[in-house]
Amino acid sequence: MNLLTLYAKILSAYPKSFQERYADEMTQTLEDMVHDASSSPQRLKIWTAAFAELPVQITKSNFAVAGQAFSEETPGYVKRNTQLSASLLLPFVLLLMLNELRPSALPLTPSWTDIYQFLAIVLPALAFLLCATTILRWWSLGRRNHSAKMTVNIADIRHNWPLLVVSILALMIAVFMLGHDSVHCVAGNPITVVRNPTATLHCIAQD
Amino acid sequence: MTNMKKQYNQLPQVAFSILLALSLKPRHGYEIMKQVAEDSNGRISLSPGTLYGSIKQLREQGQIEESTSDMEQRRRYYSITEQGRSALEAELQHYERSVELARKRRAIGGAEVQL
Numbered sequence: 507m508n509l510l511t512l513y514a515k516i517l518s519a520y521p522k523s524f525q526e527r528y529a530d531e532m533t534q535t536l537e538d539m540v541h542d543a544s545s546s547p548q549r550l551k552i553w554t555a556a557f558a559e560l561p562v563q564i565t566k567s568n569f570a571v572a573g574q575a576f577s578e579e580t581p582g583y584v585k586r587n588t589q590l591s592a593s594l595l596l597p598f599v600l601l602l603m604l605n606e607l608r609p610s611a612l613p614l615t616p617s618w619t620d621i622y623q624f625l626a627i628v629l630p631a632l633a634f635l636l637c638a639t640t641i642l643r644w645w646s647l648g649r650r651n652h653s654a655k656m657t658v659n660i661a662d663i664r665h666n667w668p669l670l671v672v673s674i675l676a677l678m679i680a681v682f683m684l685g686h687d688s689v690h691c692v693a694g695n696p697i698t699v700v701r702n703p704t705a706t707l708h709c710i711a712q713d
Numbered sequence: 714m715t716n717m718k719k720q721y722n723q724l725p726q727v728a729f730s731i732l733l734a735l736s737l738k739p740r741h742g743y744e745i746m747k748q749v750a751e752d753s754n755g756r757i758s759l760s761p762g763t764l765y766g767s768i769k770q771l772r773e774q775g776q777i778e779e780s781t782s783d784m785e786q787r788r789r790y791y792s793i794t795e796q797g798r799s800a801l802e803a804e805l806q807h808y809e810r811s812v813e814l815a816r817k818r819r820a821i822g823g824a825e826v827q828l
Contacts, residue, residue: 563762
């Protein structure tokens, strides 16, 4: 396999629409560039630049297509519920960041513990439930309307990725915090647990 | 002035270079690359991924379009549209104003240094 064939193969990682439209032209242009190069170092420079830019360009292109598909083709309620679910995770993220800044200043009073539990478990669990309900509704509407396109879109990563990302994140947070029998000791911050294992274990033992 | 302010959208450097390269005549991808390198005295050297990524964006924005060539049918040629020409004009005016402002400030700075 020569370098041009390898280059053409890598281009298949572009979104299909881009690939069908531009892949041949890109290969042809690269061939012209290499053909016109006057020396071996110049050819090496061209090959290196052409291959080096591909990961970034391919990622950018795929993100652009995925973002466009989500914003234009995904139903409105799916987008709204995804945003709402993501916003339910914000307090946890905020808590994580604040605790990270002041790990020793955690107010471990009963009232604060309730708030931490609400922010670290209840809200992420609600976010996950909202995502799961949205996916079910999307699926059932597709079936009820016999809409093949809608059914395909649910399984299509370009249409569902924000919803999937938020639901997986919400589930991970909720399960991690639920599984932890002393949520107030970690105060919603897994990083604190890792950084101060002795203090966390001491706190758990006191319970 | 307010209207111009609303309409003006700064072009990315690569898009500006491509529009400038197409301002004289329609060109195919490799010709655009060579013209961009020439226009920038070799400072901007595009690779296929960057070039065609920008071409795609410019086409979607209606600033360039595909045109056919009788001479080389296997290649796709691109030409600048009216919209693209307006965007290029606006960008050039913006650069002109910036250069003018920089010159004035340099002149004032020079005067201060002389004092």
